[in-house]
Amino acid sequence: MQETTIDLSALNPIYLEMGAAVQDCQRIELYISFIVTLLIDLSDGDLTEDQFRGSMETLGAQTMGRLMEEIKQKVGFTDESVRELRKALKARNFLIHRFYNERSDLLLTNEGRDRALREIRTKRAALNTANAMLDPVMKDLIRLKGIDMDQFRSELEQRFEA
Template identity: 25%
Template sequence: MATRDELYAKFGITAEATQLFEAELGTMLLCARGLEHGWHVEADPDSARKLLDDIDRSTLGRLLGSLRNCVSLDDGLTECFASALKARNRLFHGFYESHNFKIQTDEGRDAMIADLEVLHDELFNAWQVASAMTATATKFVLELRGTPVHPVRA
């Protein structure tokens, strides 16, 4: 039976997955726009800063829309990211409200933890996909610049 502290910890871990996903999308968007504007050839720190500030102010939904405008995403990626957006919105805009008074009982907290597990899995998986895409894009940019790419060894 989950305690309130365990519930709050799981909520925090799920929120972390959301923020990591958002950060990867922002990095991907910055990379795509940088390629589009040739910043890998000639740096433009003022424009890059302006874009980064815009990315930092963006909602997840806006980030996804901006990304779709400059990167071709197949149906599977589009669905994965759209599903993660729904999970994020449910987490931050209705999780406690939808569970109402369940927090008051052991069984209710267990149900809330189970719901958070589902949300976390959705968001964590989207983050992993976005992270792999960002790693590939970074490798591509480094190769364009002629920077040696060394494999990461565990």
């Protein structure tokens, strides 16, 4: 009996863009957890390595919405910045929780896939705006902590390569 095969290659651009979007979402969550942990460390005195890891683990288990509230309380973001963070949260929630359920019909045609791809890219732009806002905050806190950025980057790269 011959099995039916379905060519999914037309969906590859969607899958690639969604994969990148998931990575963008993870980066926001990591940035926020790291920023809040650094703020705790700087305000409460040096955390031990175990306490630092514990804080990151605890924060990493929280929802992104809760993390947004946490950072909003600890960092003096402007109202506009808070709006951009909320926009990123909405984009993240849509992509992660609803995109495939609500847009599956678009994936059936070339025109629909193009529209879906544009929507994913628009949502990613909101995520990257938030990441761009969080990046300098994180870098400033790393410098305040006395961590050498080049060494920090090198250690991170080594972890990803391992």
